[in-house]
Amino acid sequence: MSETERYLLIGESVDLPTVKPQVSSSNDLRRQILVLAAPVLGEQILSMLVGLSDRLLSGHYLATEHLAAMTVIGYLLWLVYGIFSTLSVGAAAITARAIGAKDFSEANRVFHHALAMAFLLSVPATALGIPLIPQAVSLLQLDGPAAGAAQVYLRVVTPCIPLIAFQAVTIGCLRSAGDTVAGFIVMAVVNTLNIGFSWGLCLGVGPLPTLDWLGLAVGTAIGFLGGTVVLLVLVLNGRHGLKLQLQFDRIDLRLVKRILRVGIPGGVDNLVVIGCQLWFLSLINRLGTLATAAHGVALSIESIAFLPGIAIQAAAATLAGQYLGAGSPDLAKKAVQIARNLGCLIMGIGGLGLLILAPWLPYLFVSLTQQEVARTAAPLLRIIGIGMVPLAIVMITSAGLRGAGDTRITLAISLIGFMGVRIPATYLLALPSFEILPNTVVPAFQLGVRGAWYAMVLDLALRALLVEARFGWGNWTRVRV
Numbered sequence: 339m340s341e342t343e344r345y346l347l348i349g350e351s352v353d354l355p356t357v358k359p360q361v362s363s364s365n366d367l368r369r370q371i372l373v374l375a376a377p378v379l380g381e382q383i384l385s386m387l388v389g390l391s392d393r394l395l396s397g398h399y400l401a402t403e404h405l406a407a408m409t410v411i412g413y414l415l416w417l418v419y420g421i422f423s424t425l426s427v428g429a430a431a432i433t434a435r436a437i438g439a440k441d442f443s444e445a446n447r448v449f450h451h452a453l454a455m456a457f458l459l460s461v462p463a464t465a466l467g468i469p470l471i472p473q474a475v476s477l478l479q480l481d482g483p484a485a486g487a488a489q490v491y492l493r494v495v496t497p498c499i500p501l502i503a504f505q506a507v508t509i510g511c512l513r514s515a516g517d518t519v520a521g522f523i524v525m526a527v528v529n530t531l532n533i534g535f536s537w538g539l540c541l542g543v544g545p546l547p548t549l550d551w552l553g554l555a556v557g558t559a560i561g562f563l564g565g566t567v568v569l570l571v572l573v574l575n576g577r578h579g580l581k582l583q584l585q586f587d588r589i590d591l592r593l594v595k596r597i598l599r600v601g602i603p604g605g606v607d608n609l610v611v612i613g614c615q616l617w618f619l620s621l622i623n624r625l626g627t628l629a630t631a632a633h634g635v636a637l638s639i640e641s642i643a644f645l646p647g648i649a650i651q652a653a654a655a656t657l658a659g660q661y662l663g664a665g666s667p668d669l670a671k672k673a674v675q676i677a678r679n680l681g682c683l684i685m686g687i688g689g690l691g692l693l694i695l696a697p698w699l700p701y702l703f704v705s706l707t708q709q710e711v712a713r714t715a716a717p718l719l720r721i722i723g724i725g726m727v728p729l730a731i732v733m734i735t736s737a738g739l740r741g742a743g744d745t746r747i748t749l750a751i752s753l754i755g756f757m758g759v760r761i762p763a764t765y766l767l768a769l770p771s772f773e774i775l776p777n778t779v780v781p782a783f784q785l786g787v788r789g790a791w792y793a794m795v796l797d798l799a800l801r802a803l804l805v806e807a808r809f810g811w812g813n814w815t816r817v818r819v
Contacts, residue, residue, distance in 0.1 A: 428601020438663020
């Protein structure tokens with residue numbers, strides 16, 4: 339591997355010649371993608387284990403309403419991360435360009451400004467979030483014991499929003515600099531603490547009290563706290579050209595505008611996706627606790643199949659931004675193409691596994707006493723098995739576009755997919771009827787939660803076509819950040 343390749347891969351401060359980076363073959367790019375993706379995959383596996391652990395506890399030791407509550411909680415925590423993606427996406431795109439151009443001073447300035455903005459946003463978000471917990475749960479059409487369980491959990495975790503903001507922005511900037519190992523280290527700590535304390539406090543292991551459902555929430559909060567401490571130590575010592583300095587210069591409004599110019603469309607894109615996913619979930623919740631629980635179990639299983647896509651999309655975004663910063667748009671485009679093809683292959687194999695093993699996989703998360711949940715979840719896995727390749731294209735190609743700073747187009751594509759296909763099709767396919775005008779009730783196909791998943795696959799297929807069209811057009815390599 340040449341010094342140029344090594345630099346672009348891990349962001350080391352080496353003395354590069356003032357020429358465009360040269361990569362000898364597709365194998366070199368593939369190796370870069372795999373080296374960047376491997377720690378992210380490890381990070382995502384660890385993160386997934388927390389969700390699986392919580393669902394195992396809920397499915398085997400608690401009740402169906404706790405499974406339903408866990409589904410809603412997962413979406414709401416995703417929303418919290420989405421709020422800070424406005425800063426993370428913008429800062430990451432600019433940081434990647436700066437690293438690609440060897441401007442480490444600029445990369446550090448962007449990092450510190452993004453952290454300051456995250457702090458200023460997280461404090462009021464926490465203050466407003468705590469009293470609005472009942473309204474948020476109610477808005478998602480969750481009621482009864484499941485709603486009460488969700489509120490208990492969220493009251494414990496919501497004060498951790500500033501910690502989540504710090505992790506989201508810092509790990510995003512480090513990834514864009516080529517440091518995907520830091521996120522893995524942090525998530526190893528987060529998830530070890532989370533799983534250990536969640537099981538210990540839920541079941542009352544050893545000297546720990548038996549807190550049942552509350553123990554899961556306390557374990558999650560402990561994990562966030564421990565991960566933040568580790569990440570703080572890492573960036574105080576410096577990682578890949580980024581080093582946290584406790585003494586901060588005055589805010590540069592021009593740099594703030596740059597971060598927001600790229601970040602707002604990217605953040606709104608994430609919030610649109612999350613908001614529409616919450617709307618989508620609220621429609622499923624209207625079908626009853628069984629549908630919500632089965633939906634959550636199927637999502638947990640699906641997440642195993644798309645974990646490689648999450649890792650590869652991080653590599654695609656990093657390489658797209660760094661190669662553009664180094665003045666090599668052809669290599670940026672080629673890197674995203676190779677990442678997309680690799681993701682389609684791996685996730686396509688995962689989709690085949692879902693199709694074949696659908697009847698048995700739900701029992702990983704529910705006991706034999708909850709067979710109705712397992713039987714409801716099995717057909718959902720077959721449906722999404724067909725949609726894994728379009729999902730890979732949406733995840734990885736879109737990540738490459740965002741890494742280049744092309745966030746406005748990805749926002750438009752998300753709006754078209756969700757608002758033009760997924761939400762309307764869910765009303766039509768899943769519900770028994772719906773009202774489009776006052777006193778005007780339209781009959782629907784009444785396919786239940788299966789209809790909602792059919793709508794999801796139709797949305798993914800359309801968005802896959804649109805992001806590929808944008809990628810092939812090529813204008814994204816000339817976006818200014």
